Amino acid sequence: MVNTISQQELQWAHQHWMTANYLAAAAIYLRDNFLLEEPLKPNHIKDSLLGHWGTCPGINFVYTHLNLIATKHKQSILLLTGPGHGFAAVLANQYIEGSLSQYYPEMTPDRPGLGNLIKAFCWPEGFPSHLNPGVPGCIHEGGELGYALGTAFGAAFDNPDLLVACIVGDGEAETGPTATAWHSTKFLNPRTDGAVLPIVHLNGYKISNPTIYSTMTDAELKSLFVGYGYEPRFVGPDHKEMAQAMEWAHQQITKIQHAARKGKPISRPKWPMLIMRTPKGWSGIKQLHKQKIEGSYRSHQVPGKDCKTNHESLSAVEEWLRSYKPHQLFPDGAIPEKTLTFVPKGDLRIGSNPHALGGNLRKQLVLPDPKTFEIKFSRPGTTLGASTPVLGQYLKHILIHNADKHHFRIFSPDELASNKLDAVLELTTKRYLWPQTEKDPHISPDGAVMEMLSEHTLQSWIQGYILTGRYGIFPSYEAFLPIVDSMVSQYMKFIELSAKYRWRTPVSSLNYVLTSVCWRQDHNGFSHQNPGF
Incomplete structure (x- = not known):
């Protein structure tokens, strides 16, 4: 029986997700005017716009709901992000939870710290555009696609209390290493090992082409993963649906592990996995220059990349960023306590998971x-x-x-x-x-x-x-x-x-x-x- 998701949890999830979305988007574009307290001008825009916006909202969606699981169940969670160029999203979440400020004292949870975070992304002496060992919680960069899933299983072996969540982009899912890594559950011992929760992020597009998975029906995808030995569950862009799916997955994992640890292992256990369908560039610019942006390959990297020199693009970026209502997300320039309600504390913070610093x-x-x-x-x-x-x-x-x-x-x-x-x-x-x-x-x-x-x-x-x-x-x-x-x-x-x-x-x-x-x-x-x- 999946636990009931409270209205408070759903409201918090939306607030947290919107906050992470704003921080990730602002980090890609802004060098100043970080909370849009004045009209957006070209000199507020970074000279070089890097990163991949298209995957960021989906990563934020996953991170938000993993936070709920970590807090409610006191579950140790290590996150591997296959789409590593969505680093702006990971950076945003580590800032919100406070794990980043442990290693970067200038990333304080106030107006100056927020500005430092946003400016540091893809900035000289700052952070690069992709996941890297310069941030805690990271054991996989995701620069070369294909082996996030296998690495996740390697982390889970002989770590009985660890849950490794792994976001597999639907582009990465086309690679050979990912195709073979799905068989790793056949080597995972639920009595002595931790668990891996794969989350296929099916947002439909690569740099300029649709993904193979996006052209497959739900029935075809289900057959594929049932054949691999999983029990897949489909999730759309809905917080209640995602929260319930996460609870279901956690309960299935617990059931499999408890049976094995009581000496009654389930033969050929069907490990849970999520197939998450969300629009590419979800919550971003809908249309620009008479072309569809959200839900298309055009949102893969940096939509409106010419916003420093093109007034129409600048206006579109400003309208998009203001749609998050930053003045409400950051009253007095800081993250309010209500946004932190279900953010885990201490070592339960995903970015502070001790296993990511194996040394x-x-x-x-x-x-x-x-x-x-x-x-x-x-x-x-x-x-x-x-x-x-x-x-x-x-x-x-x-x-x-x-x-x-x-x-x-x-x-x-x-x-x-x-x-x-x-x-x-x-x-x-x-x-x-x-x-x-x-x-x-x-x-x-x-x-x-x-x-x-x-x-x-x-x-x-x-x-x-x-x-x-x-x-x-x-x-x-x-x-x-x-x-x-x-x-x-x-x-x-x-x-x-x-x-x-x-x-x-x-x-x-x-x-x-x-x-x-x-x-x-x-x-x-x-x-x-x-x-x-």
Whole structure:
């Protein structure tokens, strides 16, 4: 039974959403006159208008209703935002909840602080246009589309009290990494892991084309996700509908977890997910220069981008911003207490979730002495040995030494045995939750080995796992690891930028083992030769 949503909650949700919308929109456009206390003029507009408005209202909608869940259920929520260029929305919400001011003292909840926030977006020495490690609550930038969902599951593994909400844009949903990541529930153990709530943000358009999902009927989308193993629920641009859907999803997750934790796991559980249909650029400019803006691809980035030099565009932007009634949203230039009624406090604030700063949570990994595993021989040419079987024994003993901590995993694309690392299976198993036709003694719901024939998904999982304070190793054939080249580049950028912020303590290294290397490919030949990684 879904809890009743009170009128107070609905009124608060609308107020909070409108406040976040104004802040996000103002941040994209304004360098001055932040509360429109005088007529908007060209010199109030930033010289370079960046960011993606089209996705911001949907992100604000999700964030608002996740706040309700966090407050009412004392639920720890980590948010991954696939459409990372909607950063203005995340920034707005972190300002409202106060998590931003912990790290940026100038972002005070008053008139000067509000001006500092709005001006800092896409401004020299300020914030960039996309999600980045310069803000708390972030473990995924979303600059390269495709692996928000997989990263969310990586964060949820071995985090039993954590709910990871993941916004998947309907453009991102077209990517290969996202397509395989939907299968991650088959590796999620509700007894020992947290949960992932995917929210497909179906607003219909990419930069200049309709999305594939927008051309599918509800029946077709439902069939797709039921086939993946989910129980989808459709939500429109309505606060009551969204609040009820969030409550339903939270209850479904709780039901699945409670059953598993009482020793009566549900076979093939149908995890909840939301498919959220809202107009692109919702609440923004409706029409400009005789062209539709809201609900079209023209609202994807910056509507009325020529507003500094075009009077018609400037008037449209001003009318739009004034439609939020900033004088009511910010009496005396500050956020009123009523806007904070259902905003969570302390570590329950989404932007302050401790798991997003994994270096603070990381516990020491106990490592055996590698010298005890060396191959001993009296003279060359007398002993037959190989490196990976020995490494397999070493990894097995890492698992032995850290058995009670549950913070080390091996991520492998169906190659553990082929790479002769299968000594670990003397101690643990390969994790998989769904029933198999023939029982494999090396597969169980509790294994420490994650095998899936998708390097993209494994890379996503291990990133989410490590960035939330754990350890992992990724063995793979050298010839096929370049599949994740660009993902690794993006991850390295995230780590490099993280080092610039003292409050981001270092996380563990991301370890690769390249096997079946180029110069040993006499049996497979040219197809398996690629030393590029």
